[in-house]
Amino acid sequence: MSKTRKTALLGLLGAIAIVINLVEAAFIPPLQFGIRLGLANIVALVTLQLFGVKEMWTVNLLRLSLGNLLKGILFGAPFWISASGIFLSSLSLLLTRRLKSSVLFSSILSALAHSLGQLLCVILLYAQPGIAILLPTLLVSSLLTGILTGSIAVQVLRRIRL
Numbered sequence: 001m002s003k004t005r006k007t008a009l010l011g012l013l014g015a016i017a018i019v020i021n022l023v024e025a026a027f028i029p030p031l032q033f034g035i036r037l038g039l040a041n042i043v044a045l046v047t048l049q050l051f052g053v054k055e056m057w058t059v060n061l062l063r064l065s066l067g068n069l070l071k072g073i074l075f076g077a078p079f080w081i082s083a084s085g086i087f088l089s090s091l092s093l094l095l096t097r098r099l100k101s102s103v104l105f106s107s108i109l110s111a112l113a114h115s116l117g118q119l120l121c122v123i124l125l126y127a128q129p130g131i132a133i134l135l136p137t138l139l140v141s142s143l144l145t146g147i148l149t150g151s152i153a154v155q156v157l158r159r160i161r162l
Contacts, residue, residue: 021067038111042152044056044090045103052097104154107149
């Protein structure tokens with residue numbers, strides 16, 4: 001694949017991740033305790049499988065920075081909460097890539113790490129350790145959303161032809 005084609009595809013993947021993130025934030029109401037489906041993580045999983053770790057980080061950083069800029073919350077508390085989730089989620093994907101894990105397992109671990117990162121950030125930002133009581137609920141929801149996003153990513157990967 002040429003460098004130009006790869007750059008164009010990464011730009012498209014970044015744009016898709018941003019649009020999914022914006023649509024999910026605008027039109028799909030969060031579940032209890034602010035739980036979201038995390039549909040933009042599908043793009044991170046697909047990018048990781050098609051290109052690799054560096055490219056997945058690039059797409060995630062594009063989604064984080066431009067998505068939050070377009071939502072008008074760049075560098076506010078929601079930005080840092082999102083950033084911490086994306087950071088731990090991306091680290092978990094790096095680990096699963098090195099372990100040659102399945103896309104579904106990678107997605108579940110990524111969702112768990114994302115929720116844990118966000119919870120830790122909220123505890124630190126707001127000095128509210130009592131919010132850790134939500135951890136069991138967040139872990140169960142992360143398991144379910146990880147299965148959902150991983151299953152969709154597997155289907156997307158089956159259909160992509162580069």
